[in-house]
Structure formats: C-alpha cells, structure tokens
Amino acid sequence: MDMASIPDDFHDLFEKETFAHVATLTEDGLPHVTPVWIDYDEADDRLLVNTERGRQKERNVRSDPSVGVSMTDPDDPYRFLSVIGEVEELTTEGAREHIDELARRYQDVDEYQPTIETERVILRIRADQVL
Template sequence: MTTVPEDLLHLLTDPNYGDLATVRPDNTPQVNPMWFLYDADSNTIRFTHTSRRAKFRNLQANPAMALCVVDPDNPYVFIELRGRLVEVIPDPEGAFYPILGARYGNPDTPVPPDAADRVILVMSIDHLTRK
C-alpha cells in the first residue's frame, strides 16, 4: 500500500477534479475528468459511475487504472495515483452521486436519472508519482 504524502493530501481532500485513465480493449488509454472521494481510512479512491459506460467495461476487462490530480493553484504540482479496481459497489439509488455533488460545491445535486445503473468504483493506491 502506498501512502499519500502529507504535503499533497490537499489535492485529494479538496474538491479538485481528477483525470481517470483506464485501458480500452485495443490497449489505448481512455481518460476523462471525474469527481472522486479519497477514503483515508482504506487509502482508496471512490468514483460514481454506471455499469453501462465504456469506462466500466474497460475496468471489467482490465482493472488497471490511474488518477492524476493537478494543483489548481500551481499546475506544476500534481499527484498521479496508479492502482486497480478493487471493488464495485452497487448504488441503484444513486446515493453516492449527490454526496459527490455536495463535495464539488452543489449541495442540491439530485439523484441522477440513471440511478438504477449506478455503481461506486473503488480504486486501490498501489503506486504514486508526484511533482
């Protein structure tokens, strides 16, 4: 398990967007900005997603994933976390989506219309690079 350095912890605890990379079936990367929540107790990252999207299918075929978060105040400072999909938690009520919405400044985020297909993706933190 890789520990997040104290001086970069704010990148994960502040409401910054992260660029999440997965591997497509043709071995090319797919990268998208994502909301996320760092779980310090388990040292994992959690994302809301649906089971009908390409990123979910990518992770089912190849659980390797990486998250890069850039400091919005200094774009030369970043943290890249590499890990694996370690858990998929069904979220058919879409309850995690409004939690993330509130974290990102919108406390009135409604449950999304695709709630029935919602899952929580849990990423391990196995390797870290920084600048």
C-alpha cells in the same frame, strides 16, 4: 506490486473541487481517459471514482482493472498527484448517496443531476505507485 499510500499532505485535494483524469484500457488495449470527480476513503486508503453502470470506463475496468489517475490542485496547477493502481472493487453499495455527496462538493447542490439512467457504481482504486 507493493501498495503505496496517498500522502497526508495531499488529502486536502479531496476536500475541494479537484478534477481527476482516469485512464483505463479498452479491450483492444487502447488508453481511454476521462475527467472525473474524485474522492478518497482515508480509512481504507482507496481512491473513489463514482460512475454509471455501462459507461466506457466501467466496462474497461471489468476486463482490465489497471488504472492511472492524475489530478492537479485547482488552486495550484503545479501541485499534482498521480497514481498508478488497480480497481479492487466495483460496488453499487452507497453509490447513490456518494454521488449526491460529491455533487454537494463540486456543484453546491443537494442532489446529483442529470437523472441517473442505470445505477451508480463506485470504483475503489488501490494505489500501487504514487508520484
């Protein structure tokens, strides 16, 4: 599948309190959708979702990396971005620092709460289709 890119004029979504919904597939092939904080690695053109090891979405993408991600502009609900893609990498590297960074953007706090029970994992998502 060809890669798609996040359009430049939508990069601002990753600078505000934009919530995304991430759809993954369970082992039974059923859709599982959760609201998440969303980030973007502009240099690598990858969407970033930070989760905790063992959560349903993390378990799902281990068996099937296909995902759908949809987000609406918090300032204009009719402006949205929808991505179909694949989790290319699950990494714990920098994930703890990354969740604190997101907590500063979304909650205006220095450190993510609640206490992390296992470890944080970043899902690095390659966009294959962008709507």
